[in-house]
Amino acid sequence: MPARAAVLALLLALSLGLFARRALLLVRLVRLGRPVDRSGDLPRRLLREVAHVLGQRKLLQRPLPGLMHALIFWGFLVLLTTIAEALGQVIDPDFALPLIGRAGWLGLLQDLFAAGVLAGIAIALWIRLVQRPERFIGSHAREAYRILGWITWIVLTLFLGNAARIAQGVAEAPRAWTPISSLLARPLEGLSEGRLFLLEQASLWVHLALIFSFLVYLTYSKHLHIATSAINVFLAKTEPPGALTPLPISLEALEAGEQSLGAATIVDLTHKELLDLYTCTECGRCQALCPAWNTGKPLSPKLLVMNLRDQLFAEGPGILAARARGEEAQATPLVPEVVDEAVVWSCTTCGACVRECPVDIEHIDTIVDLRRNLVMAESRFPQEAGALLRNLENANNPWGMPQSQRAAWAEGLDVPVLGEGDPAPDVLYWVGCASAFDDRARRIARSLAKLLSAAGVSFAILGPRELCTGDPARRMGNEYLFQELAERNVATLTEAGVTTIVANCPHCFNTLRNEYPRYGGRFEVLHHTELLARLVREGKLRPSAALDTLLAYHDPCYLGRHNGIYEEPRALLATVPGVRSVEMPRHGPRGFCCGAGGARMWMEERIGKRINEERADEAAATGADTVGVACPYCLVMLDDGHRARGDDVRVLDVAQVLERAALPEPAPSPTD
Numbered sequence: 001m002p003a004r005a006a007v008l009a010l011l012l013a014l015s016l017g018l019f020a021r022r023a024l025l026l027v028r029l030v031r032l033g034r035p036v037d038r039s040g041d042l043p044r045r046l047l048r049e050v051a052h053v054l055g056q057r058k059l060l061q062r063p064l065p066g067l068m069h070a071l072i073f074w075g076f077l078v079l080l081t082t083i084a085e086a087l088g089q090v091i092d093p094d095f096a097l098p099l100i101g102r103a104g105w106l107g108l109l110q111d112l113f114a115a116g117v118l119a120g121i122a123i124a125l126w127i128r129l130v131q132r133p134e135r136f137i138g139s140h141a142r143e144a145y146r147i148l149g150w151i152t153w154i155v156l157t158l159f160l161g162n163a164a165r166i167a168q169g170v171a172e173a174p175r176a177w178t179p180i181s182s183l184l185a186r187p188l189e190g191l192s193e194g195r196l197f198l199l200e201q202a203s204l205w206v207h208l209a210l211i212f213s214f215l216v217y218l219t220y221s222k223h224l225h226i227a228t229s230a231i232n233v234f235l236a237k238t239e240p241p242g243a244l245t246p247l248p249i250s251l252e253a254l255e256a257g258e259q260s261l262g263a264a265t266i267v268d269l270t271h272k273e274l275l276d277l278y279t280c281t282e283c284g285r286c287q288a289l290c291p292a293w294n295t296g297k298p299l300s301p302k303l304l305v306m307n308l309r310d311q312l313f314a315e316g317p318g319i320l321a322a323r324a325r326g327e328e329a330q331a332t333p334l335v336p337e338v339v340d341e342a343v344v345w346s347c348t349t350c351g352a353c354v355r356e357c358p359v360d361i362e363h364i365d366t367i368v369d370l371r372r373n374l375v376m377a378e379s380r381f382p383q384e385a386g387a388l389l390r391n392l393e394n395a396n397n398p399w400g401m402p403q404s405q406r407a408a409w410a411e412g413l414d415v416p417v418l419g420e421g422d423p424a425p426d427v428l429y430w431v432g433c434a435s436a437f438d439d440r441a442r443r444i445a446r447s448l449a450k451l452l453s454a455a456g457v458s459f460a461i462l463g464p465r466e467l468c469t470g471d472p473a474r475r476m477g478n479e480y481l482f483q484e485l486a487e488r489n490v491a492t493l494t495e496a497g498v499t500t501i502v503a504n505c506p507h508c509f510n511t512l513r514n515e516y517p518r519y520g521g522r523f524e525v526l527h528h529t530e531l532l533a534r535l536v537r538e539g540k541l542r543p544s545a546a547l548d549t550l551l552a553y554h555d556p557c558y559l560g561r562h563n564g565i566y567e568e569p570r571a572l573l574a575t576v577p578g579v580r581s582v583e584m585p586r587h588g589p590r591g592f593c594c595g596a597g598g599a600r601m602w603m604e605e606r607i608g609k610r611i612n613e614e615r616a617d618e619a620a621a622t623g624a625d626t627v628g629v630a631c632p633y634c635l636v637m638l639d640d641g642h643r644a645r646g647d648d649v650r651v652l653d654v655a656q657v658l659e660r661a662a663l664p665e666p667a668p669s670p671t672d
């Protein structure tokens with residue numbers, strides 16, 4: 001016995017020692033990055049831990065792969081008890097866990113969950129070998145099979161050891177409680193006691209050797225996520241998903257060389273962004289829904305994460321060694337050496353990747369940090385986007401239009417413009433630059449203003465005092481410009497005594513609601529579909545004229561995925577007589593972007609298929625004659641998409657649809 005205990009202690013010490021050595025390096029590599037505060041909102045973090053990690057909620061959004069992972073994950077939680085038993089039984093064959101070790105229910109749980117792990121492995125093989133989903137393109141397939149094989153042997157040796165113990169009559173749980181192991185014990189029953197003992201001990205030792213080596217191997221493999229997922233989920237943002245992680249800019253720190261503008265090299269990523277790299281399981285769920293990847297762009301959120309991870313492992317140890325010598329290592333610029341510039345600019349910040357990722361990786365923050373460095377430190381961006389930034393700097397709006405033209409869309413509508421010192425209206429209508437300056441989007445503003453007037457809402461607009469919220473500047477990477485615009489807008493709104501804002505642009509809505517509070521702007525912010533739905537519910541608007549249309553509603557990313565508003569626009573459309581709704585295959589939380597977010601609205605789309613045309617194809621395939629939107633960007637993009645197709649599908653904002661039903665134009669009289 002002392003010899004067996006010594007061997008076990010040696011193996012355990014070796015595997016734990018190697019694990020700890022690697023873990024220490026991994027921690028030091030993460031600490032190379034920038035600190036980011038993720039300490040607040042503990043209850044929410046704990047709840048998410050329960051839902052995402054223990055409950056596997058995000059994984060189970062896809063039933064078959066979710067079931068596969070849950071079976072393996074939950075199985076291993078239960079099998080922690082069998083590992084503890086095996087550790088004891090290689091030293092003392094009569095060992096059982098204190099209190100619960102000989103309980104029938106524990107034996108049953110262990111038996112069923114071990115079988116569940118094998119079922120999970122079978123599903124994984126079915127998915128990989130038979131279904132062959134495209135989401136695995138670029139993932140390490142060989143490593144995945146190696147891990148699946150490893151886990152299979154861990155469970156098979158467990159069963160074999162159990163069966164040998166049952167055949168010897170020394171198993172802890174009553175035989176009836178371990179049906180699968182008992183079944184496997186039957187063919188062994190003719191063996192001598194000595195051979196059964198040998199078989200049992202050999203199985204246990206191999207079982208433990210597999211586990212010890214797995215413990216070390218996982219720290220070098222994509223299965224590192226086993227160790228880091230729970231931490232990554234805990235540290236994920238608790239702010240609304242539409243709020244970008246801010247980059248507080250201090251001019252003094254910049255001048256002293258103590259602050260980096262975004263991410264130039266791997267060490268400029270934040271601690272969370274670096275931990276994200278370890279945690280990627282290469283499942284490809286993000287890639288499967290990425291509009292850029294799906295239209296032939298070079299951006300795959302999965303491959304981006306994998307490339308950055310490779311870079312961290314390739315360069316990080318050298319940087320640590322240099323720092324240990326008191327030297328500052330010259331780190332490689334991430335763009336374009338590690339990440340192609342086209343990758344950085346292809347992202348629409350649609351949020352599909354972040355929402356899908358089962359381990360809460362925050363791809364958008366990383367991409368925007370790369371953009372921040374290109375834009376603010378290097379002045380490198382697509383040429384057309386330069387006009388956007390110049391217009392924002394010089395004219396306070398992306399169109400470069402004079403601010404005096406802000407209210408031109410309202411001509412003839414008698415919309416009150418809030419002057420300095422005027423009493424605050426009940427509702428401030430935040431028009432947004434698109435609805436103020438784009439000819440097609442202006443129609444949304446006119447519809448909304450008419451509906452608000454008809455419903456008796458006391459509202460006003462800021463007119464020339466409204467500036468761009470800064471959303472396109474921020475998503476493009478110009479955090480400095482965003483902060484300046486945000487502070488000026490917050491000052492105007494606060495001075496005017498505004499308490500409630502309605503915005504018809506989801507980008508403005510998201511920024512006002514989720515990002516301005518950090519700059520002191522705390523208002524009740526509604527999207528126009530929320531307010532209009534309320535007005536219809538209260539009977540202040542009565543959609544009564546029938547429209548006779550088949551309508552496919554397109555979920556704007558910044559309304560749906562980033563703010564969870566899917567139902568209000570649909571509920572509103574359902575109140576309109578004659579509107580028959582049809583859903584596109586990609587809708588709701590798995591909706592497909594129009595291609596305009598992330599400042600892509602102002603960039604050319606030269607690679608692959610145009611995203612708006614892909615979406616227009618999908619809408620047209622439903623047979624709908626109208627596409628409903630709730631965003632001026634989507635309206636323009638999808639209208640362009642349908643024009644390019646040459647079809648006669650109309651694109652209308654929900655407000656325009658409601659106006660036609662609630663405020664129909666009077667029919668021309670026979671004498672007209």
Ligand code: SF4
Pocket residue numbers: 286289290291292293299300301346347348349350351352353354363364
């Ligand atoms: S935010 Fe959208 S476009 Fe950007 S990487 Fe994620 S899925 Fe792709």
Ligand code: SF4
Pocket residue numbers: 279280281282283284285286287301302305353356357358359360361
């Ligand atoms: S980033 Fe998340 S969703 Fe994408 S491959 Fe990695 S784990 Fe899967």
